Structures are given as C-alpha cells and as structure tokens.
Amino acid sequence: MQHLETFRLIEAIARAGSIRKAAEDSNITASALNRRLARFEREFGSQIFERLPRGVRLNAAGELVLQHFRAQLSDLARVQSQVADLRGVRRGHVTIACSQALLPFFLPQQIAAYRTAHPGVTFAVNVRDREQAEAELVSFRSDLALVFEPRVLVDFTVLHAVPQPVCALFAPDHPLAGRPELRLRDCLDHPHIAPAQKYGVRGLLDTAAKAIGRRVTPVVETESFELIRYYVVHERAIGFQIPIGLSSQDKSLIFRPISGRDMPPGNLLLGQMRGRVLSVATSRFADQVALALANMPNV
Amino acid sequence: MQHLETFRLIEAIARAGSIRKAAEDSNITASALNRRLARFEREFGSQIFERLPRGVRLNAAGELVLQHFRAQLSDLARVQSQVADLRGVRRGHVTIACSQALLPFFLPQQIAAYRTAHPGVTFAVNVRDREQAEAELVSFRSDLALVFEPRVLVDFTVLHAVPQPVCALFAPDHPLAGRPELRLRDCLDHPHIAPAQKYGVRGLLDTAAKAIGRRVTPVVETESFELIRYYVVHERAIGFQIPIGLSSQDKSLIFRPISGRDMPPGNLLLGQMRGRVLSVATSRFADQVALALANMPNV
DNA sequence: CCGATCTGGTGCATTCAACGCACCAGTCAG
DNA sequence: CTGACTGGTGCGTTGAATGCACCAGATCGG
Numbered sequence: 001m002q003h004l005e006t007f008r009l010i011e012a013i014a015r016a017g018s019i020r021k022a023a024e025d026s027n028i029t030a031s032a033l034n035r036r037l038a039r040f041e042r043e044f045g046s047q048i049f050e051r052l053p054r055g056v057r058l059n060a061a062g063e064l065v066l067q068h069f070r071a072q073l074s075d076l077a078r079v080q081s082q083v084a085d086l087r088g089v090r091r092g093h094v095t096i097a098c099s100q101a102l103l104p105f106f107l108p109q110q111i112a113a114y115r116t117a118h119p120g121v122t123f124a125v126n127v128r129d130r131e132q133a134e135a136e137l138v139s140f141r142s143d144l145a146l147v148f149e150p151r152v153l154v155d156f157t158v159l160h161a162v163p164q165p166v167c168a169l170f171a172p173d174h175p176l177a178g179r180p181e182l183r184l185r186d187c188l189d190h191p192h193i194a195p196a197q198k199y200g201v202r203g204l205l206d207t208a209a210k211a212i213g214r215r216v217t218p219v220v221e222t223e224s225f226e227l228i229r230y231y232v233v234h235e236r237a238i239g240f241q242i243p244i245g246l247s248s249q250d251k252s253l254i255f256r257p258i259s260g261r262d263m264p265p266g267n268l269l270l271g272q273m274r275g276r277v278l279s280v281a282t283s284r285f286a287d288q289v290a291l292a293l294a295n296m297p298n299v
Numbered sequence: 300m301q302h303l304e305t306f307r308l309i310e311a312i313a314r315a316g317s318i319r320k321a322a323e324d325s326n327i328t329a330s331a332l333n334r335r336l337a338r339f340e341r342e343f344g345s346q347i348f349e350r351l352p353r354g355v356r357l358n359a360a361g362e363l364v365l366q367h368f369r370a371q372l373s374d375l376a377r378v379q380s381q382v383a384d385l386r387g388v389r390r391g392h393v394t395i396a397c398s399q400a401l402l403p404f405f406l407p408q409q410i411a412a413y414r415t416a417h418p419g420v421t422f423a424v425n426v427r428d429r430e431q432a433e434a435e436l437v438s439f440r441s442d443l444a445l446v447f448e449p450r451v452l453v454d455f456t457v458l459h460a461v462p463q464p465v466c467a468l469f470a471p472d473h474p475l476a477g478r479p480e481l482r483l484r485d486c487l488d489h490p491h492i493a494p495a496q497k498y499g500v501r502g503l504l505d506t507a508a509k510a511i512g513r514r515v516t517p518v519v520e521t522e523s524f525e526l527i528r529y530y531v532v533h534e535r536a537i538g539f540q541i542p543i544g545l546s547s548q549d550k551s552l553i554f555r556p557i558s559g560r561d562m563p564p565g566n567l568l569l570g571q572m573r574g575r576v577l578s579v580a581t582s583r584f585a586d587q588v589a590l591a592l593a594n595m596p597n598v
Numbered sequence: 599c600c601g602a603t604c605t606g607g608t609g610c611a612t613t614c615a616a617c618g619c620a621c622c623a624g625t626c627a628g
Numbered sequence: 629c630t631g632a633c634t635g636g637t638g639c640g641t642t643g644a645a646t647g648c649a650c651c652a653g654a655t656c657g658g
C-alpha cells in the first residue's frame with residue numbers, strides 16, 4: 001500500500017502549494033518528498049506539477065491524476081466494504097454532505113437507526129450548501145448528498161426526491177398564528193429573518209416575492225438555520241424553513257406552509273456522483289434514507 | 300508503482316494456482332512471493348486466496364480484488380492516454396477482441412489508417428469467438444470487441460451495429476455460379492464446408508435450415524475461416540461467410556448472399572464493456588471503425 | 599543594490615524493508 | 629514408507645528510500 005502514501009503526499013503538495021510546506025505537514029524532509037514526486041512523475045511519464053518561482057501548482061495532467069487517485073481510493077473502499085459484507089461483518093464508512101435542515105432530526109434518527117442494525121458502520125457528516133455538496137461528491141470527499149434545491153446537476157444522480165414546501169415559522173402568539181391559510185405577502189409585511197442567498201429556501205423566496213412584485217427584506221440575514229429557529233421566539237419575527245428540519249413537538253414554535261398559490265414546493269434530493277458505484281454500507285444506508293423520505297408525512 | 304508489481308504477482312498466483320509455480324514464472328523466490336501475498340492480505344484486511352493442500356485458489360474476496368485491480372489498471376491507462384493527448388503526443392494502446400472475419404481486410408485497413416494519422420498508438424489484436432470476446436471485455440483484457448452475432452449481451456455496450464448477410468462462396472465454375480438468386484436449399488444440396496457451432500454464421504445457418512426442414516451437413520467442419528476460403532477452390536464445395544471477410548477483387552472465389560427469404564442478415568457489432576470509460580486513443584479508434592462500418596457498401 | 603529568505607533540486611552516508619537461502623511441517627500418490 | 633509436492637518461517641544480506649547538508653535561482657524589503 002506504499003502508493004497510497006505517495007498519493008497522500010501528492011495531495012498534500014497540491015494543498016500546500018509547496019513541496020517544503022507539504023513535507024513539514026507530513027513530517028518528512030523536503031528532499032524525500034521531492035524525490036517521491038520526481039519518481040512518480042518519471043514512472044507516470046509526465047510532470048503533474050508546474051514549477052513556479054514560489055512553489056508548485058497542479059498541472060492539467062495533475063488534476064486528472066488526482067481525480068484518478070480519488071476514484072481509485074473510493075473503489076478500494078467499496079471493494080473492502082463488499083468483502084466485509086460477504087464475510088457477514090457488515091463494516092464500512094459512509095460520508096454524507098448535507099444541508100443544515102437535516103441536522104436537528106432527520107439525519108440523527110436515520111444514522112442511529114442504521115447503526116442499531118449495523119454497529120460496524122461508521123459515519124461522517126459534512127454540512128455543506130447545495131453547491132459545495134456537489135463538489136464534495138465529484139472529488140470523492142462525500143459518498144452521498146442530501147440537499148434542498150441543488151443548483152448545478154451535472155455529475156449528480158438523484159436517488160430519491162421528495163417535495164418540501166417552504167414554511168413560515170413564528171412564535172405561538174404571533175398575529176399570523178390564527179390565519180387559516182398563509183400568504184407570502186402577509187409574511188413579507190411582518191419583520192422576517194431569512195437564510196443567505198446561497199440557500200435553496202432563500203432562492204425560492206426571492207423568486208416568489210418577485211412574482212408578486214415584492215422583495216425579501218430580512219431584518220436579519222444569516223447562514224445559520226439554528227439561529228432562525230431561536231430568533232423568532234425572541235423577536236416577533238417570521239422565519240422560513242422546510243418542514244424536515246422542524247418538529248411539531250416543539251410548542252414554542254409554530255410552522256405553517258406558505259400557500260401553494262404563492263410558492264411551489266422545492267425538492268429535497270438524495271443523490272450520489274453520476275456513474276459511481278457505492279460501497280455496500282453506503283448504498284444500503286441510501287436505501288433506508290430513501291424509504292424514510294418516501295414515508296415521511298406530507299406537511 | 301510498486302503496487303502494480305504486486306498486482307502482477309497476485310495475478311500470476313491466481314493463474315498458476317500455486318505460489319511456487321508463480322514464483323518460478325516471475326523469476327523470484329517462493330518465499331519472497333509468499334511474503335508479498337501475506338503482506339498484501341494483512342494490509343487489505345482479508346485473505347484473498349484459500350489455502351488448499353495442493354496449492355491456492357482465489358477467494359470470493361480475491362475475485363473482487365482482482366477485478367478492482369484490473370479496473371484500476373485500465374483507468375490508469377486511460378489517464379495516461381488523456382495526458383498524452385493534451386500534450387499533443389497522441390500516444391496510447393488499443394486492444395481489440397475480434398472475430399476471424401475481420402482479419403483479412405477490415406482490421407488491417409483500419410489499424411493502418413489510424414496509425415498513419417497517429418503513429419504513437421499501438422495495437423493488440425486478439426482473435427476470439429463471440430463468447431470469449433465478451434469475457435475479454437469484462438476482465439479488462441480487451442478494450443473493444445468486434446464480433447458477429449454475439450451470444451450474451453450483459454455488460455456489453457453496442458457502439459455500432461451493421462447488418463451482414465451470410466454469403467455462400469464457391470469457385471467461379473461451380474454450378475451455382477449462374478443462378479440469379481441463391482436459395483439456402485440449393486446450397487445444402489451441394490457438398491458444403493461450414494464453421495464450427497460456436498460461430499455466429501453457423502448459428503444462423505442451423506436456424507435457417509431447421510426452418511425449411513433441412514439440416515446443415517458439412518463435409519468439412521472447421522474453426523478456421525481461412526481454411527473455408529481455400530477449401531472451396533480445391534473441392535467444388537460451398538463455404539459460408541460474411542462479406543466483410545471477403546474481397547470481390549479475388550477472382551478465384553465468388554461469393555453471393557443467400558436469399559433474405561431464407562435467412563435474415565446477422566449483425567456485426569462493435570462494443571465495449573458496459574460503464575467503462577475508454578482511453579482517448581481507444582475511443583477515437585472506435586469512432587473511426589464505426590464510421591467505416593457505416594460507410595461500408597451493403598452487399 | 600544587496601542581503602535575507604524563500605523556492606526546487608542533488609551528492610552522500612545511513613538505515614530498514616524486501617529479498618534469497620535454507621529449512622520445517624503437512625499432504626498425497628504410488 | 630518414500631519422494632515430491634504444497635505453504636510458511638528464521639536469518640543474514642542488499643539496495644532503495646530517507647535525512648542531512650548544501651547549491652542555484654527567484655523574490656522581497658530596506
């Protein structure tokens with residue numbers, strides 16, 4: 001497995017932008033690292049870094065090589081997972097890139113349920129916005145993505161989609177609490193707190209507001225969905241989120257979908273990198289998540 | 300690239316069925332090979348050979364590992380080909396599993412034409428029957444397959460298909476030479492020489508003969524298409540082949556398609572392994588072959 | 599303009615992992 | 629039983645990878 005170490009070092013060089021810095025990070029001397037790189041380039045048949053006066057930078061060839069190595073590593077993990085599976089051990093590791101909305105309830109439940117059945121499987125959860133999530137998949141840093149209204153969809157295979165209406169949230173004593181149906185214009189008339197532009201909920205809000213000749217003018221704009229949930233109980237403001245991140249058990253917070261006449265529901269998508277074969281553990285977990293999404297009560 | 304050597308050795312063990320034999324074949328001592336295998340199994344986390352009293356045999360895990368290695372190697376070759384391509388060198392290697400019918404004219408012409416444009420690309424041609432060809436693709440021993448009427452088609456992606464009628468061949472002074480249309484019953488009434496059962500031409504002949512209540516009863520049955528072509532000029536016999544392996548320039552041999560009323564044409568298929576990404580050199584060659592097949596005159 | 603401080607690259611002594619040799623235990627055919 | 633296989637192991641040796649010291653070139657600050 002010597003070559004795995006070589007790959008780790010090459011990745012370190014690419015990250016540090018300098019052989020010497022990467023050598024320090026990796027606790028070896030610069031000369032050793034320099035030789036390893038030189039040997040690899042000689043055996044591979046082409047330089048993979050361009051030498052600059054102040055360091056090195058990945059080449060076009062280097063980008064290909066790095067992608068190849070990542071694919072190779074992912075495939076090795078898959079084979080090991082398959083082997084563990086046929087020995088009946090059911091080991092493995094699942095990495096998920098997901099939206100913040102999945103953190104409070106959905107993912108903890110799903111992971112805990114899966115681990116009850118298969119304690120040998122470990123998880124890594126990376127919180128990413130919808131653009132970062134796809135980048136995570138393509139670079140093999142995550143196996144699955146669970147995001148709301150992803151922006152770019154090349155290299156993304158949808159495993160399951162479930163509609164999620166944008167909901168308004170407010171304290172139980174908010175003036176809007178009594179209304180039978182919630183219109184967007186009513187929400188915008190009150191002080192509101194909204195997520196940043198890069199999030200899907202905000203994108204849907206902006207589009208819908210524009211359609212009725214209005215604009216979203218948040219009193220607070222934030223990247224934290226958690227802040228939104230806590231803020232609306234402190235000021236009489238309206239927050240916006242999707243129901244999968246909300247619990248009807250919590251009596252300090254009311255949420256109600258905005259009328260479908262004003263806003264179409266967005267889609268929460270479970271996906272993987274196009275063309276990639278997932279490990280046994282990952283694909284079984286994906287199956288479980290897809291089932292759970294399908295059985296989820298429509299708000 | 301030490302691990303490539305390890306893979307080569309593991310493959311040698313699998314082929315030889317014994318560590319000692321594989322060591323002899325690879326010009327190293329059995330102890331060294333034994334250690335390499337032991338170390339790999341330790342690092343991989345599982346045995347990949349089962350130890351028998353008279354040698355070793357690949358495990359279920361081992362089959363997976365071997366397949367993984369082959370895919371990895373093929374992917375590395377693809378990356379190298381891409382790198383060479385973006386440097387403008389256009390290097391690469393193309394391996395083709397093909398039917399005998401492509402040997403006399405089609406493949407030599409195609410390879411020569413491609414190599415005129417890209418002298419840095421080398422070729423390997425493996426003559427295989429239609430079942431072996433698909434096995435070659437799946438085990439990454441060949442990149443492309445060019446076969447007539449392939450039998451199994453799982454894991455086989457068709458890049459191009461071209462119909463080829465079965466033709467009867469005979470000497471110019473054969474009694475059938477004057478007939479305007481050639482019926483299957485006339486051919487079967489004369490002494491004939493036919494390819495073995497495993498070939499597509501024979502399959503079509505058997506089916507068509509059964510449909511008219513006859514049987515194929517060859518005076519000579521052979522695996523060599525070349526023998527068939529030479530035999531019909533020595534005995535006044537009828538041979539059967541597809542037009543892509545025949546030349547109308549050769550005046551010592553006449554060929555004429557058997558009437559479509561008796562036999563539908565078979566298909567000559569150009570294909571690759573399903574889901575595999577081919578190297579630059581290979582896919583460009585495949586494009587050229589597909590184009591040549593499309594422009595071929597229908598006999 | 600010059601020195602300090604970066605960068606990647608290289609000759610040389612060292613060291614440790616992989617190797618070959620010799621050998622062991624078990625199996626099986628005759 | 630014998631001889632010829634098999635995979636596995638202790639031990640001394642060797643060579644590839646490493647660390648150290650150093651070089652050439654580029655950049656930046658004063």
